Amino acid sequence: MSAISFQQVEKTYGSGVRALDGVSFDVQPGEFFGLLGPNGAGKTSLISILAGLARATRGKVTVMGHDVVDDYAAARKSLGIVPQELVFDPFFSVRETLRIQSGYFGVRNNDAWIDELLASLGLADKANANMRQLSGGMKRRVLVAQALVHRPPVIVLDEPTAGVDVELRQTLWQFIARLNREGHTVLLTTHYLEEAEALCQRIAMLKQGRVVALERTSELLAGTATTMLRFKTDHTLPASLAARARVTGRFAQVSARDAGDVEAVLAQLREAGVPVEDLEIGRADLEDVFLNIMTESTQ
Amino acid sequence: MVLAGAQPLFRKEVFRFWKVSFQTVAAPVLTAVMYLLIFGHVLANRVQVYDNVGYTQFLIPGLVMMSVLQNAFANSSSSLIQSKITGNLVFLLVTPLSPAAWFLAYTGAAIVRGMAVGAGVMLVTAWFAPPGLSNVLWILTFGLLGAGMMGTLGLIAGLWAEKFDQLAAFQNFIIMPMTFLSGVFYSVHSLPPVWHVVSHLNPFFYMIDGFRHGFFGVSDVSPWISLAVVGTSFVAVSAIALALLRSGYKLRH
Numbered sequence: 001m002s003a004i005s006f007q008q009v010e011k012t013y014g015s016g017v018r019a020l021d022g023v024s025f026d027v028q029p030g031e032f033f034g035l036l037g038p039n040g041a042g043k044t045s046l047i048s049i050l051a052g053l054a055r056a057t058r059g060k061v062t063v064m065g066h067d068v069v070d071d072y073a074a075a076r077k078s079l080g081i082v083p084q085e086l087v088f089d090p091f092f093s094v095r096e097t098l099r100i101q102s103g104y105f106g107v108r109n110n111d112a113w114i115d116e117l118l119a120s121l122g123l124a125d126k127a128n129a130n131m132r133q134l135s136g137g138m139k140r141r142v143l144v145a146q147a148l149v150h151r152p153p154v155i156v157l158d159e160p161t162a163g164v165d166v167e168l169r170q171t172l173w174q175f176i177a178r179l180n181r182e183g184h185t186v187l188l189t190t191h192y193l194e195e196a197e198a199l200c201q202r203i204a205m206l207k208q209g210r211v212v213a214l215e216r217t218s219e220l221l222a223g224t225a226t227t228m229l230r231f232k233t234d235h236t237l238p239a240s241l242a243a244r245a246r247v248t249g250r251f252a253q254v255s256a257r258d259a260g261d262v263e264a265v266l267a268q269l270r271e272a273g274v275p276v277e278d279l280e281i282g283r284a285d286l287e288d289v290f291l292n293i294m295t296e297s298t299q
Numbered sequence: 300m301v302l303a304g305a306q307p308l309f310r311k312e313v314f315r316f317w318k319v320s321f322q323t324v325a326a327p328v329l330t331a332v333m334y335l336l337i338f339g340h341v342l343a344n345r346v347q348v349y350d351n352v353g354y355t356q357f358l359i360p361g362l363v364m365m366s367v368l369q370n371a372f373a374n375s376s377s378s379l380i381q382s383k384i385t386g387n388l389v390f391l392l393v394t395p396l397s398p399a400a401w402f403l404a405y406t407g408a409a410i411v412r413g414m415a416v417g418a419g420v421m422l423v424t425a426w427f428a429p430p431g432l433s434n435v436l437w438i439l440t441f442g443l444l445g446a447g448m449m450g451t452l453g454l455i456a457g458l459w460a461e462k463f464d465q466l467a468a469f470q471n472f473i474i475m476p477m478t479f480l481s482g483v484f485y486s487v488h489s490l491p492p493v494w495h496v497v498s499h500l501n502p503f504f505y506m507i508d509g510f511r512h513g514f515f516g517v518s519d520v521s522p523w524i525s526l527a528v529v530g531t532s533f534v535a536v537s538a539i540a541l542a543l544l545r546s547g548y549k550l551r552h
Contacts, residue, residue: 013552014552048552051392051393052392052393052551053389053392053393053551053552054551054552055547055551055552072395073395073397074395076393076394076395077395079393081389081393083386083389085386085389087385087386087387087389087390088385088387089382089385089387089390090385091314091315091318091319092314092318096314100307100310100311100314101390101394103306103307103308103310103311104307104308104390104391104394104395104396105394105395106304106307106395146390
């Protein structure tokens, strides 16, 4: 049995926008799975359908074998969702918020686990603070605690580190990695591709509502251009290189298939009279893979 | 099963309004006292509605019921619209709570607030002119049914509205006129024939008339007719609210 299963999921909104176009993949129990894609790719629509916030136009979605529509109560008990938006109920304190959320899932006398969550997420001294008094990072931690308060076997993190500081990221990932080691399945969407590369065992990439890649992270990295030339320059790249380069200000990155191709790129730079600084030749990372796949799927 | 599911949400909804009870309970009590002082003073010697019942006495049950109705409506509608607009409704949408549990919790909490405000208005205004108690059972029946119906209407309005001004329009153009034109401040027998007939098409009239019967033992129509109208209306709006919740209307896209 898969922890999460999407089968031919389609979603067309009332406005006619087709957000998902036959998405199918499974996430296995205990897996740390990454769902990547540019804005508008359909990630949030897919997660919304999984959580019951939206309904699929067609297809089937299950959590721990429970259909999210026909058996929604069991499916939702198996799922903990950390939403993308920083939302909170201004009437309550952190502890009250967590007790209320426990109650919704039928979990009573949950203070021991709530205390553990507060301690693990660095919120112990904020337990009795009103939600309005917390900083953005603290509110984000409470969102994580709320998702975990009923000890779900499957955890979904929808861009949980968007706009949060390095310290919180470290605390959060240590805690989520611990939960994953203890057997929880984790589905992560993030724009920080280095996080996905470091944490996820498998990755699905979405583009325009379709799965354009679904592989183990290591295979994704191995299966694309393996070499990247990174350098700084104040000059415009020759047209032959500009088409395959990624330029951010003075920084340029050009992919190369092999050592011969590296030499060819350098030769083109020399011939065009483009001086470069801080030249590095390294392995392609997930960001390069992501951009390559997104570019290829457009062509 | 449904009751067990509704309990945590019901407790949270009661806790929510109780945390700001100065605004949600004390303020409406003060408003009702103002109505009593002003209308009671101005009209006390000009209007005689029932024999042996002074105008101030007549006014009190109407004010109590008006407060019950308006606050029951405000509780469920404001809670839902705030949660929708601030986005924290997501915490409820991802839970296993059934549509019936949502309905029971929101309506139940609205009844608690309506009755709490009603009891507060009763306690304070009765000090000015004790209205008498002819039949407590009618008072409780119409109080609970009225609060339940308005809590349910508040739930429907909260589901429908996407902005605060839409909810305000619902409140100002539907709920307020129907409440004020239901006989809170007068007996419909004193109205011209056309408005007398129109008043009988307003279900709010039956809530207030039946409620008042519990105090004085007299009313414009039989309390059994009022019970039938209010009971049927409550069942109808409850069916609509449950259908909207089951369909995920403006909740699940």
